[in-house]
């Protein structure tokens with residue numbers, strides 16, 4: 001086995017390890033607005049479902065390597081609101097462009113060519129090109145450190161859910177109809193669709 005001690009690694013080496021090993025990860029496409037109403041849109045693959053009661057999700061915005069917080073974190077802390085749009089293969093190239101470090105206040109909806117669709121309960125719009133979106137209110141921001149590349153885990157309660165009727169089946173979203181975009185290490189992405197799915201029932205006996 002190759003052995004690594006994070007304390008003796010640089011940030012780039014830690015990122016290369018963690019991103020390749022905690023994989024694949026779904027990609028939250030997070031929209032926010034600042035206190036002044038200017039919008040922002042950015043992808044986050046440090047993303048997970050976090051609870052059912054209340055329905056909750058979490059994503060982590062790591063500080064830039066110069067120590068600055070990401071625009072998404074600034075907005076979330078200013079307004080307490082965000083929207084997660086579900087990412088699909090068809091969105092990949094434009095979503096990747098939205099990860100460029102545009103100056104604060106410049107909206108990646110415009111830079112990357114996505115369409116705003118109004119939310120119901122929060123101010124940030126959802127991404128019209130996405131088949132589903134979760135409108136969220138911040139419950140907590142958990143910091144894993146303070147300096148460059150430290151994580152800021154934003155935990156949010158899901159207040160409202162949008163799902164395109166074309167991906168629904170029997171009242172629930174059908175994974176055979178959503179080609180999820182997932183992120184791995186390096187520059188690797190994958191998409192998750194009907195060809196790679198298999199089903200298992202939960203065990204009913206020890």
Ligand SMILES: Cc1cc2nc3c(=O)[nH]c(=O)nc-3n(C[C@H](O)[C@H](O)[C@H](O)COP(=O)(O)O)c2cc1C
Pocket residue numbers: 027040041042043044045046047060061062063069070071072073095096098099100101102183
């Ligand atoms: C697919 C993908 C996934 C990403 N996941 C994360 C992530 O989980 N956390 C993070 O801090 N940055 C992540 N990034 C980088 C951010 O999207 C990038 O830093 C972006 O510029 C942040 O935007 P903001 O400053 O407008 O919030 C990811 C980028 C891509 C392309």
